[in-house]
């Protein structure tokens with residue numbers, strides 16, 4: 041199974057990815073996570089991407105496409121993959137088709153602007169293992185400490201309100217056209233993301249089938 045998770049920043053893509061990855065035994069590939077890792081490690085790719093990410097803009101298509109193409113060649117993708125945060129432009133979607141990277145289903149997680157701002161500004165992420173929390177909706181047991189690994193839980197640099205607002209606008213202009221794009225291909229399923237995470241998960245499983 042090859043799945044794409046579509047949805048604005050803060051919609052719950054990363055949160056939902058964990059359960060989907062386990063249930064369908066497919067590998068979760070988040071381009072945002074890959075970029076953040078490169079920024080942290082100071083690689084050439086990280087250096088190129090950082091300025092765009094800090095402003096809430098998209099990283100240029102060529103960089104992203106090369107990265108995904110490379111990642112999907114790895115052995116763990118043979119059983120399928122769950123793309124989270126890619127494609128993000130029609131150009132990226134067309135490029136992946138040309139490269140023979142197929143998609144079976146696209147899950148469109150729908151969440152309104154006010155909720156997105158609350159979710160993204162309250163998001164906290166473990167610096168060590170990447171587990172995601174929320175100050176109100178999914179707090180850690182001990183403030184600032186990851187429940188899973190004891191690592192430090194921090195605010196993402198691009199999760200301040202002004203940058204989140206910019207990212208939502210970028211989503212609406214650059215990424216939202218993909219909903220129509222995949223609708224026409226008959227691949228899209230829409231899920232109301234403004235419900236409890238467990239309810240959203242059930243709806244996604246129902247849409248993807250067993």
Ligand code: ADP
Pocket residue numbers: 047048049050053054071072073075092093094096097098099100101104124125126127128132207
């Ligand atoms: P969110 O999960 O909040 O939607 P991501 O973690 O997916 O955000 O992405 C963080 C940032 O990484 C984006 O704002 C963008 O700068 C960059 N990025 C991630 N994926 C892509 C992509 N497919 N194309 C261009 N830029 C990307």
Ligand code: ADP
Pocket residue numbers: 047048049050051052053054055056159160162163164172173174175177178233234235236237238240
């Ligand atoms: P995305 O990957 O789409 O940017 P995340 O999965 O990181 O989104 O979720 C953004 C924030 O909202 C996180 O802090 C997460 O804990 C929280 N969150 C995710 N789904 C829900 C939900 N259904 N209800 C409440 N909070 C949620």
Ligand code: ZN
Pocket residue numbers: 166167168169170171186187188189190191
């Ligand atoms: Zn952790």
